Amino acid sequence: MLKSTSLYQEQFRFITKIAESAWSFLSDLKDAKIWDDTNYLKDCFSQNTCPEIDYERYAMPFAYTYFLENFLKAASVFLRECPPRAKCIIDAGCGSGAGMLAYLAVLDQSLPDINWQIDVVLIDRSEAQLTIAKNILQLVKPQFQHLDIVPHYLDPMNLLNWEPQANSADCILFEHVLTENPFDVGSLLGKAFLALTGGGKIYIIERRREKEPIWNIIDQIVSELAIPASYGSGKIEPDDIAFGEP
Numbered sequence: 001m002l003k004s005t006s007l008y009q010e011q012f013r014f015i016t017k018i019a020e021s022a023w024s025f026l027s028d029l030k031d032a033k034i035w036d037d038t039n040y041l042k043d044c045f046s047q048n049t050c051p052e053i054d055y056e057r058y059a060m061p062f063a064y065t066y067f068l069e070n071f072l073k074a075a076s077v078f079l080r081e082c083p084p085r086a087k088c089i090i091d092a093g094c095g096s097g098a099g100m101l102a103y104l105a106v107l108d109q110s111l112p113d114i115n116w117q118i119d120v121v122l123i124d125r126s127e128a129q130l131t132i133a134k135n136i137l138q139l140v141k142p143q144f145q146h147l148d149i150v151p152h153y154l155d156p157m158n159l160l161n162w163e164p165q166a167n168s169a170d171c172i173l174f175e176h177v178l179t180e181n182p183f184d185v186g187s188l189l190g191k192a193f194l195a196l197t198g199g200g201k202i203y204i205i206e207r208r209r210e211k212e213p214i215w216n217i218i219d220q221i222v223s224e225l226a227i228p229a230s231y232g233s234g235k236i237e238p239d240d241i242a243f244g245e246p
């Protein structure tokens with residue numbers, strides 16, 4: 001559906017405002033080791049199979065270097081179509097929370113003059129990542145105009161041990177997390193489909209690169225489980241997206 005220019009402008013303005021607030025927090029995370037740490041992370045992410053990263057050690061440099069990039073990538077996804085008006089969203093492998101925050105920012109500005117309560121469930125196995133996500137969400141939460149955000153901060157948890165309640169969420173995000181679990185894509189998406197309510201949506205945001213093995217696996221599994229849709233890269237070249245409706 002075509003959106004009016006003024007709606008886009010309002011959404012862009014709000015996305016920028018949230019990004020600026022997040023950056024006011026993130027810019028303090030920089031320390032003397034930041035460039036070495038960033039280079040290490042870049043090296044990990046450039047490999048075809050990402051090695052396991054110790055996010056307890058690298059949560060701060062990850063947030064400093066990648067939060068804004070991942071936030072804007074996810075925002076560009078949700079700007080392409082109105083995000084589903086979820087009652088409960090799960091950010092699986094949330095890291096510093098870039099994906100869920102982008103979703104919330106776009107949704108907030110696409111709602112008419114109503115208040116909408118939304119449960120936000122953050123799952124990650126790294127306590128340090130969860131702490132940063134919590135801090136950023138608490139900082140920006142008062143700025144939302146239509147959303148009454150109810151955060152659920154779970155204890156650190158490996159998604160492989162996640163036992164989701166059936167039909168409990170209507171939007172589930174996997175942003176740059178399946179690529180770190182290439183051998184468990186089927187099991188993780190299976191859990192997500194169990195958790196998803198009818199008509200809900202799962203968003204997968206990963207790099208679309210030559211030789212990226214993860215997409216073959218995702219394509220195969222998603223087409224068995226759901227109706228997939230994917231968006232190719234446009235001018236701004238966001239990561240490609242697959243999302244499925246059960």
Ligand SMILES: C[S@@+](CC[C@H](N)C(=O)[O-])C[C@H]1O[C@@H](n2cnc3c(N)ncnc32)[C@H](O)[C@@H]1O
Binds near residue numbers: 095125157174
């Ligand atoms: C590259 S970061 C992406 C973070 C965030 N989704 C984003 O796009 O900015 C991957 C995150 O997924 C988490 N993660 C990876 N595998 C996981 C697993 N099996 N269970 C729980 N968390 C996991 C890591 O701890 C890390 O915080």
